[in-house]
Amino acid sequence: MKFDTIIIGSGLAGLTAGIKLAESGQRCAIISRGQSALHFSSGSLDLLSTLPDGTPVHTPEAALENLAEQAPRHPYSLMGKENVLALAAESEQLLTRADISLVGHHRQNHLRITPLGKQRASWLSPPEVPQAPLPWQKVTVINIAGFLDFQAELVSGSLSATGSGVHVAELTLPVLDVLRNNPSEFRAVNIARVLDLPENLPALVDELRLLLGSGEAMILPACLGLEARTVAAVEQALGVPVKLLPTLPPSVLGMRLHNALRRRFQILGGLIMPGDTVTGAQLEQGCINALFTKNHREVPLRTRHVILASGSFFSGGLDASRQHVTEPIFGLDVNIQAERAAWSKADFFTPQPWLQFGLTVNNHFQPSHHGECTKNLYAIGSVLGGFDPIQQGCGAGVSMLTALCVATQILVAAEACHEPA
Numbered sequence: 001m002k003f004d005t006i007i008i009g010s011g012l013a014g015l016t017a018g019i020k021l022a023e024s025g026q027r028c029a030i031i032s033r034g035q036s037a038l039h040f041s042s043g044s045l046d047l048l049s050t051l052p053d054g055t056p057v058h059t060p061e062a063a064l065e066n067l068a069e070q071a072p073r074h075p076y077s078l079m080g081k082e083n084v085l086a087l088a089a090e091s092e093q094l095l096t097r098a099d100i101s102l103v104g105h106h107r108q109n110h111l112r113i114t115p116l117g118k119q120r121a122s123w124l125s126p127p128e129v130p131q132a133p134l135p136w137q138k139v140t141v142i143n144i145a146g147f148l149d150f151q152a153e154l155v156s157g158s159l160s161a162t163g164s165g166v167h168v169a170e171l172t173l174p175v176l177d178v179l180r181n182n183p184s185e186f187r188a189v190n191i192a193r194v195l196d197l198p199e200n201l202p203a204l205v206d207e208l209r210l211l212l213g214s215g216e217a218m219i220l221p222a223c224l225g226l227e228a229r230t231v232a233a234v235e236q237a238l239g240v241p242v243k244l245l246p247t248l249p250p251s252v253l254g255m256r257l258h259n260a261l262r263r264r265f266q267i268l269g270g271l272i273m274p275g276d277t278v279t280g281a282q283l284e285q286g287c288i289n290a291l292f293t294k295n296h297r298e299v300p301l302r303t304r305h306v307i308l309a310s311g312s313f314f315s316g317g318l319d320a321s322r323q324h325v326t327e328p329i330f331g332l333d334v335n336i337q338a339e340r341a342a343w344s345k346a347d348f349f350t351p352q353p354w355l356q357f358g359l360t361v362n363n364h365f366q367p368s369h370h371g372e373c374t375k376n377l378y379a380i381g382s383v384l385g386g387f388d389p390i391q392q393g394c395g396a397g398v399s400m401l402t403a404l405c406v407a408t409q410i411l412v413a414a415e416a417c418h419e420p421a
């Protein structure tokens with residue numbers, strides 16, 4: 001099998017790069033071992049919410065120069081302010097072409113309501129996710145009887161503290177009883193698979209109508225809406241806005257985003273090899289010319305370009321032992337704090353240094369191996385170092401922007417070499 005580009009990892013970074021390359025006519029494959037961070041995410045995408053020194057960011061554009069001073073190895077600092085803004089705009093267009101409806105703009109963060117009812121600055125959110133300040137005097141927050149991954153009382157307490165009138169009610173819907181009997185099955189995605197069935201809509205709407213009371217809007221845990229049409233149908237039947245709050249993983253809103261990106265890549269002719277693990281590569285004259293995987297064993301997957309989008313520790317893109325952090329496929333150079341004692345902080349709530357560990361790359365996002373770059377190997381997304389996706393609120397932005405940055409370079413290089421598309 002021969003490809004223009006093989007991408008390792010089907011998270012937000014890998015899928016974004018794959019879509020851009022496939023849109024330009026490249027023959028692309030994505031090899032992916034398992035689920036990505038999207039399956040566990042809020043479904044909202046962060047661009048830059050806080051500077052490393054703790055300053056909140058309202059307009060990312062205005063904060064990028066400070067970021068470059070405070071974090072010169074941050075992926076945004078490597079690509080430069082103008083590129084960040086252009087690639088953020090390009091990301092928004094790519095999501096639209098993938099038929100993904102999100103609200104927000106890279107020029108201005110919005111405050112989304114979190115599963116605890118707090119506020120968090122974000123770049124793009126599904127339209128069902130409520131934003132602060134809430135435009136309603138009274139809202140009804142729905143708990144689902146027996147569902148442990150959502151705390152309606154906590155949400156209610158946080159929203160009440162900001163001046164909203166909140167009424168909590170409990171949905172008991174008998175159609176969920178089969179799932180409810182097994183607590184380990186009573187998870188957001190399984191509930192959504194039941195509630196999204198068109199035949200269950202009338203009963204759902206009937207019970208929600210009784211529970212709404214005097215609420216001008218309803219907030220539910222995101223246990224419906226694997227397909228966006230369900231929420232629209234409930235909203236239309238109730239006649240009030242219906243909003244969803246992300247729950248503990250697995251995440252309905254994150255999976256919806258993943259499914260839409262995957263669908264777009266495949267429609268464009270991209271090939272996904274799920275459940276396979278890249279184990280190594282064959283090099284010739286300083287370039288990778290083939291990859292090897294667990295499933296294909298000794299059959300080489302030939303390629304002109306390779307993008308490593310294997311994620312951070314969470315997805316196995318980085319591996320940690322007590323003394324070392326390694327990149328397990330190619331043994332690439334990882335940028336870590338020298339002192340073992342400085343890897344983590346005792347206070348769980350302060351930014352953790354290990355979250356910034358990742359690959360050392362040059363300004364073209366080419367990783368090194370003992371200081372030497374491989375010409376046709378690039379790294380994107382959360383396998384990179386130099387940023388903290390939690391403290392800085394930049395995880396999705398780094399994934400999408402580095403993906404587009406690298407895909408553009410590959411297309412330019414392919415054109416310069418007159419590679420046939």
Ligand SMILES: Cc1cc2nc3c(=O)[nH]c(=O)nc-3n(C[C@H](O)[C@H](O)[C@H](O)COP(=O)(O)OP(=O)(O)OC[C@H]3O[C@@H](n4cnc5c(N)ncnc54)[C@H](O)[C@@H]3O)c2cc1C
Pocket residue numbers: 008009010011012013014031032033034035036037038040041042043044045046047276277278279309310311312314315316317329380381382383389393394395396397399
């Ligand atoms: C639990 C969690 C929740 C998050 N929530 C948010 C959020 O709500 N908003 C936000 O902006 N950011 C969030 N982030 C930050 C997140 O890192 C980025 O937003 C982004 O989704 C990361 O995408 P990625 O493609 O770089 O990596 P990942 O999503 O981690 O994908 C890496 C992929 O590579 C595959 N892989 C690894 N090794 C191999 C191999 N050897 N062979 C083949 N495949 C391999 C993995 O199976 C996986 O599919 C979250 C991160 C985590 C961990």
